[in-house]
Amino acid sequence: MRLAASTAAVALAIGSVSPAFADVTNTATATGSSPSGTGDVTDASNTVAVDPVDAAPGISILKTAVITTDGDSDLLGDSGDVVTYTYTVTNTGTTSLLSVDIVDTHDGDGAAPSPLFASWTTQAGSPAATVGASSITMYPGAVAVFTATYSINGNDILAAGGTGVGLSVDNDIDNSAVATGDYFNGVTTTSVPSAASLASVPLDIDAVLSVAKTAYEVDYPVIAGGSASATTPVAVDRPVGTVIYYVYEITNSGNVPITNVTINDVHNGLPGPFTQPVFFALTNTSGLSNNAGSDATVELLHPGDVAIYRTSYTITQDDVDQNQ
Incomplete structure (x- = not known):
């Protein structure tokens, strides 16, 4: 059937x-x-x-810094140089992460870098991401690269000399990056700070003082006033009793401020007394240099500024005898 x-x-x-x-x-x-x-x-x-695997969110970040625009090719940061930061972010957990982004902080003068998505190293099925986006979605195992740039400015360099509130004073610009991402119910996971999330850019610090010393037969106030003698140094073979006026111009020829500037002159006249130079004036072009007490020590001399000292000496018979 x-x-x-x-x-x-x-x-x-x-x-x-x-x-x-x-x-x-x-x-x-x-x-x-x-x-x-x-x-x-x-x-x-x-x-x-x-029973699915337990959700274990995790995220890590690796950061590097390279001077990509190096004006003098010395691998040191100068004003105007551009630093490119690269951030490699990995979803190390077992759950997808939404709104993955990076917060970068630094001790430079300008605004901190703003990392933006650049490319995938491993997409791992993650949704497509737009280059230049500030945040993306990452599936477990995905590896994404973000980049940012920072232009070094003059204040970054000056800060290495110890000026500027809150700025770096260790001859470099330090950055610390943190990656975050949201998983279920909007809970956020954050990368653990480590050496891998830090980057430093060494700055080109050039602390230089130059001294120009000139001897005149007129006192410096007259010279500074622009008299005819201003460019006439003391003549040779001066007789006993001639007063020599020494002028010392100390210039900050470097690129960072210098503190506690003083001068000491070793005099070879024997045994005539010699008075060490005393502070006279400050050409404070920067508006930042100062000698608060108008004493022998200039507390702060900024690049390009000049501290002027002076003293005098009277030629003695002993000087003439020593020169025989």
Whole structure:
């Protein structure tokens, strides 16, 4: 006896992962018609539960810094040089991360770098990301590269000399980057700070003082006033009793401020007394140099500024005798 073709239907119900990471359950029920058509045949439902891996969000970051525009090719940061920072971010966890971005802080004078998405090293199925985006979505195992630039300015260099509130005083610009990403329910995971998330750019620090010393037969105030003698140094073979006026111009010829500037002159006249130079004036072009006490020590001399000292000496018979 040929049986009538039976008709079978299979119903499949699929569960979903909840924010609490419940089991994924599948319930299957089989039904069919009996050969005589007297009724349906149904088996008992069977349910299988699958426990997904526990959600363990994680993110890491590796940061590097390179001077990509180096005006004098010395591998040191000068005013106007451009630093390019590269940040490699990895989703090290088992759950997708949304709104992955980077916050970079530094001790430079200008605004901190703003990292933007540049490329994928490993996309791992992550949604496409727009180059230049500030945040992206990353699936587990994905590796993304962000970049940012910073232009070194004059204040960054000056800061290395110890001026400027809150600026670097260790001859470099230090940066620290942190990567963050959101997972279920908007909870955020953050990279752990480490040496890999730090980067430093060495600055070109050039501390230089130059001294110009001139001897005149007129006192410096007259010279400074622009008299005809201003460019006439003392003549040779001066007689006993001639007063020589020494003028010392100390210039900060470097690129960083210098503190506690003084001068000491070793005099060879014997045994005539010699008075060490005393502070006279300050050409404070920068507006930042100062000699608060107008004493022998200039507390702060900025690049390009000049501290002027003076003293005098009277030629003695002993000087003449020593010169025989």
